[in-house]
Amino acid sequence: MKIAILGAGNLGLSIAKGLIVNNAFTTLFLSKRKIDDIKDYEEYSKVSITSDNLEAVKNSDILIFAVQPTQLEGILEEIKDVLTDKHVLISTVTGFKIPRIEAIVGEDQFIIRSMPNTAIAVGKSMTCLCSNKKGEKRIAIAEAIFNRLGSSIIIPENKMQAATVICASGVAFWMRLIRATTQGAVQLGFDAKEAQELSMQTCLGAASLLIESGKHPEEEIDKVTTPRGCTIEGLNEMEHNGLSSSLIQGIQASFKKINSISDQ
Numbered sequence: 567m568k569i570a571i572l573g574a575g576n577l578g579l580s581i582a583k584g585l586i587v588n589n590a591f592t593t594l595f596l597s598k599r600k601i602d603d604i605k606d607y608e609e610y611s612k613v614s615i616t617s618d619n620l621e622a623v624k625n626s627d628i629l630i631f632a633v634q635p636t637q638l639e640g641i642l643e644e645i646k647d648v649l650t651d652k653h654v655l656i657s658t659v660t661g662f663k664i665p666r667i668e669a670i671v672g673e674d675q676f677i678i679r680s681m682p683n684t685a686i687a688v689g690k691s692m693t694c695l696c697s698n699k700k701g702e703k704r705i706a707i708a709e710a711i712f713n714r715l716g717s718s719i720i721i722p723e724n725k726m727q728a729a730t731v732i733c734a735s736g737v738a739f740w741m742r743l744i745r746a747t748t749q750g751a752v753q754l755g756f757d758a759k760e761a762q763e764l765s766m767q768t769c770l771g772a773a774s775l776l777i778e779s780g781k782h783p784e785e786e787i788d789k790v791t792t793p794r795g796c797t798i799e800g801l802n803e804m805e806h807n808g809l810s811s812s813l814i815q816g817i818q819a820s821f822k823k824i825n826s827i828s829d830q
């Protein structure tokens with residue numbers, strides 16, 4: 567696959583890393599206005615860096631847009647005249663809906679919206695996908711790309727904002743939980759490095775138990791909570807202090823914010 571990432575910032579470079587590590591492309595163009603800080607990527611075979619979006623588009627089939635919402639319109643205007651029927655457009659841009667993309671490049675393009683997260687850099691992104699009518703014929707290509715770099719599901723476009731909160735912002739939410747449990751472990755006597763290792767691996771183990779068994783979290787909690795034991799003591803104290811409630815309220819606040827700043 568000949569892939570271009572237009573907007574090699576935080577997410578664009580995370581996608582690039584995932585593609586490079588998984589050897590999941592034929593050629594890869596990375597575009598950015600100032601390319602000095604991505605010069606290192608030229609060391610990888612078949613990776614080109616450029617500040618010329620048109621060069622990236624003309625030499626690629628799959629175009630992944632990873633610019634800020636305010637920058638997408640300009641970039642689509644810039645490249646629309648060189649689009650051909652070989653191109654599949656994949657936007658990762660938050661809140662920029664498909665009809666708005668179609669209004670610029672035309673309905674007759676394969677248009678896909680994706681919501682990956684930065685764990686794509688290590689092949690573990692949960693990515694949500696949707697497409698325009700024409701893009702339905704190419705969504706399998708997007709699934710193939712994102713499934714090599716984690717997992718993907720197809721959702722209706724009206725759930726993309728919610729997907730952004732849970733999957734994209736979700737990485738930050740989980741990081742904070744890992745940081746908090748690390749701080750707790752330091753207080754119990756582990757040094758900082760050990761504490762983080764214990765916290766990260768326990769988090770990974772808990773998620774893996776659910777992924778591999780398909781069980782509900784409470785079923786696994788029942789296996790850990792000895793009657794009158796320390797687990798239920800800790801869990802109940804956390805809940806008295808609003809653990810679940812605070813997470814749900816945070817998700818609601820994030821969703822409210824995304825709806826206030828995007829066009830759907």
Ligand SMILES: NC(=O)C1=CN([C@@H]2O[C@H](COP(=O)(O)OP(=O)(O)OC[C@H]3O[C@@H](n4cnc5c(N)ncnc54)[C@H](O)[C@@H]3O)[C@@H](O)[C@H]2O)C=CC1
Nearest residue numbers: 573574575576577578598599632633634635637659660734
């Ligand atoms: N950072 C994240 O975890 C996630 C971000 N997103 C979405 O992905 C998009 C990118 O987010 P970030 O990577 O965090 O932003 P960022 O600001 O780190 O990256 C955007 C990049 O686009 C480049 N750029 C700006 N104008 C350009 C142009 N005309 N041509 C080529 N490159 C240009 C900038 O130099 C910058 O490197 C946003 O729309 C965001 O909402 C979606 C999911 C997760």
Ligand SMILES: O=C(O)[C@@H]1CCC=N1
Nearest residue numbers: 660730731734735824
């Ligand atoms: O925080 C944000 O608004 C963007 C969207 C998802 C991740 N970063």
